[in-house]
Amino acid sequence: MNPCYAGALVYGRTAAKTVIEDGRARQMTRRKKPLEQWRIVTLEHHPGSISWDEYLSNLKQLEANRAVPKEAAGGAAKRGSALLRGL
Numbered sequence: 819m820n821p822c823y824a825g826a827l828v829y830g831r832t833a834a835k836t837v838i839e840d841g842r843a844r845q846m847t848r849r850k851k852p853l854e855q856w857r858i859v860t861l862e863h864h865p866g867s868i869s870w871d872e873y874l875s876n877l878k879q880l881e882a883n884r885a886v887p888k889e890a891a892g893g894a895a896k897r898g899s900a901l902l903r904g905l
Contacts, residue, residue, distance in 0.1 A: 819877065823866055823873065826862075833851055834846075835848075
């Protein structure tokens with residue numbers, strides 16, 4: 819999943835969500851951005867072990883192998899009053 823293996827130098831693959839709580843800035847989460855929104859992408863920056871096309875193909879295959887799509891809600895409930903909630 820790391821573009822370094824394809825010989826690319828990239829920056830800006832994630833974005834932080836910052837909120838203000840009690841007058842202080844707090845970073846809540848980091849989210850991955852789509853490839854089109856990465857700030858810097860320098861191909862052939864250094865010799866890679868795979869090509870850029872293979873890297874993109876691998877990303878596509880990894881997404882296809884996901885059991886639950888990113889857009890779908892789901893997973894075990896982690897908070898709540900019930901002891902066995904979500905089972």
